[in-house]
Amino acid sequence: MTAGGTGVARIRCDQLAPVLGDLEGNGRSILAAVEQAVADRVDVLVLPELATTGYVFRDADEAATVAVTADDPLFARVAGALDGTDTVVVVGFCERDGRLLRNSVAVVDRTGVRTVYRKTHLWDRETLVFTPGDAAPPVVDTAHGRIGVLVCYDMEFPEMPRMLALAGADLIAVPTNWPVGDHPERDRVAEVIAAQAAARTNGVFIACCDRAGTERGQDWNEASVIVDQFGWVAAETEVGAGATAITVDVFPALARDKSTSPHNDWIGDRRPELYDRKVPTA
Amino acid sequence: MTAGGTGVARIRCDQLAPVLGDLEGNGRSILAAVEQAVADRVDVLVLPELATTGYVFRDADEAATVAVTADDPLFARVAGALDGTDTVVVVGFCERDGRLLRNSVAVVDRTGVRTVYRKTHLWDRETLVFTPGDAAPPVVDTAHGRIGVLVCYDMEFPEMPRMLALAGADLIAVPTNWPVGDHPERDRVAEVIAAQAAARTNGVFIACCDRAGTERGQDWNEASVIVDQFGWVAAETEVGAGATAITVDVFPALARDKSTSPHNDWIGDRRPELYDRKVPTA
Numbered sequence: 001m002t003a004g005g006t007g008v009a010r011i012r013c014d015q016l017a018p019v020l021g022d023l024e025g026n027g028r029s030i031l032a033a034v035e036q037a038v039a040d041r042v043d044v045l046v047l048p049e050l051a052t053t054g055y056v057f058r059d060a061d062e063a064a065t066v067a068v069t070a071d072d073p074l075f076a077r078v079a080g081a082l083d084g085t086d087t088v089v090v091v092g093f094c095e096r097d098g099r100l101l102r103n104s105v106a107v108v109d110r111t112g113v114r115t116v117y118r119k120t121h122l123w124d125r126e127t128l129v130f131t132p133g134d135a136a137p138p139v140v141d142t143a144h145g146r147i148g149v150l151v152c153y154d155m156e157f158p159e160m161p162r163m164l165a166l167a168g169a170d171l172i173a174v175p176t177n178w179p180v181g182d183h184p185e186r187d188r189v190a191e192v193i194a195a196q197a198a199a200r201t202n203g204v205f206i207a208c209c210d211r212a213g214t215e216r217g218q219d220w221n222e223a224s225v226i227v228d229q230f231g232w233v234a235a236e237t238e239v240g241a242g243a244t245a246i247t248v249d250v251f252p253a254l255a256r257d258k259s260t261s262p263h264n265d266w267i268g269d270r271r272p273e274l275y276d277r278k279v280p281t282a
Numbered sequence: 283m284t285a286g287g288t289g290v291a292r293i294r295c296d297q298l299a300p301v302l303g304d305l306e307g308n309g310r311s312i313l314a315a316v317e318q319a320v321a322d323r324v325d326v327l328v329l330p331e332l333a334t335t336g337y338v339f340r341d342a343d344e345a346a347t348v349a350v351t352a353d354d355p356l357f358a359r360v361a362g363a364l365d366g367t368d369t370v371v372v373v374g375f376c377e378r379d380g381r382l383l384r385n386s387v388a389v390v391d392r393t394g395v396r397t398v399y400r401k402t403h404l405w406d407r408e409t410l411v412f413t414p415g416d417a418a419p420p421v422v423d424t425a426h427g428r429i430g431v432l433v434c435y436d437m438e439f440p441e442m443p444r445m446l447a448l449a450g451a452d453l454i455a456v457p458t459n460w461p462v463g464d465h466p467e468r469d470r471v472a473e474v475i476a477a478q479a480a481a482r483t484n485g486v487f488i489a490c491c492d493r494a495g496t497e498r499g500q501d502w503n504e505a506s507v508i509v510d511q512f513g514w515v516a517a518e519t520e521v522g523a524g525a526t527a528i529t530v531d532v533f534p535a536l537a538r539d540k541s542t543s544p545h546n547d548w549i550g551d552r553r554p555e556l557y558d559r560k561v562p563t564a
Contacts, residue, residue: 158440197479
């Protein structure tokens with residue numbers, strides 16, 4: 001535990017292009033991204049969902065062949081690359097959990113894996129491959145602020161960013177694989193709008209790292225975004241930019257001030273005693 | 283109670299410009315808007331927050347001079363104007379509740395006032411004038427779908443649209459007075475982004491009726507918007523358009539299908555057993 005996170009933090013989302021099933025090649029891409037982040041003095045590096053394996057598995061059997069545990073040497077190599085730094089890496093991986101498969105995220109620093117979170121809201125055919133997690137998402141106290149973790153579709157349930165904000169998260173890191181979707185030209189992609197609303201209503205920073213690389217015909221929004229505590233976009237890829245990184249310096253501790261007027265506060269103004277009450281009908 | 287709401291419904295937000303303290307003039311504007319809506323075969327008319335009185339009260343004493351009860355003849359006149367129709371009007375008013383003042387909304391049809399909702403989340407200096415409501419927001423079953431009601435700042439607490447969606451709301455009507463705020467040119471105003479995210483994650487329609495008319499130096503977004511069940515804008519004013527109305531035909535019952543993939547459903551995918559759990563820290 002540290003009392004850190006009151007200074008500036010350089011946040012990066014590195015929108016990699018994992019190759020389906022290429023555990024070794026994807027591991028090299030992850031390590032290269034970590035080394036580049038260290039070279040660029042990045043403090044918090046967010047990488048995509050399932051960055052170790054890719055996403056479009058035919059079935060659980062195929063996924064099982066590339067699932068790893070949190071003891072996998074890859075994470076020790078990431079920790080080794082962070083030696084001498086306070087940098088934190090948030091990376092999605094296909095996890096073997098006994099006989100189950102999980103869509104998981106590891107938070108890694110120079111000491112090793114700080115925590116693993118298992119995605120609790122599974123999207124579409126993920127339900128045929130993975131078992132959803134049964135634990136609440138974590139908040140990790142780091143030298144660069146308190147980092148909450150969600151995975152992709154989790155974020156679109158407003159209860160999830162809310163519970164992380166209530167637990168004191170300054171920044172929510174969201175490894176994602178956003179399947180490409182239609183949207184009006186005037187609007188950003190729907191998932192970014194969800195991130196903006198979640199950041200604003202909770203007064204937190206949110207960093208969503210999407211992915212690139214067509215996989216079995218599936219394309220992605222390629223719309224990584226870092227949203228500030230007011231819900232405005234601090235850094236973003238150009239949609240469809242391919243494998244690219246976005247980086248921005250922010251003060252995560254600004255998320256600890258939830259006041260919005262002399263009389264208002266995003267958290268203090270909640271009415272939790274009402275939210276479970278029965279809705280009257282007329 | 284009706285089993286209605288499976289057909290098309292014409293929704294209108296009429297972005298009036300109330301004049302502070304002019305109960306009689308504002309009443310005339312409200313009635314004119316209702317009569318125009320009936321002439322235009324509008325099914326659901328949403329009017330601004332505090333449409334009877336304006337917003338920028340100096341203090342509670344000033345507001346008390348123009349506060350009315352739900353028995354006020356204005357609402358009977360609105361009901362009278364709806365005679366022979368199934369049209370529903372959702373209108374904000376400054377309510378006298380014994381010795382208290384409330385920032386309230388009446389839902390009115392040809393039978394009279396169906397329900398009154400008292401704003402539960404007060405913004406800024408409203409806290410010096412009004413007492414917040416202690417009841418959950420209602421859902422009103424109408425011939426044009428199940429209409430939930432929120433007021434302005436209420437909507438920015440995601441628990442509120444969520445509880446209305448869980449109670450079966452098809453359309454959430456939100457009388458608002460949105461004080462003008464800065465936003466990046468690329469983005470819509472922040473409150474509209476909140477409405478888009480709330481509509482999408484709950485699979486409901488949302489109609490926010492903002493207001494026009496500078497009041498004691500205060501300007502408004504003038505950004506009324508009707509959002510579809512996917513979170514996209516179906517109708518909107520041009521920001522700063524002044525007093526104007528937006529109208530669109532939708533099928534509110536489409537909100538009853540929450541499926542988003544062969545394996546997903548906005549409501550069914552919730553994990554309520556997790557949302558109150560303690561967040562682990564590392």
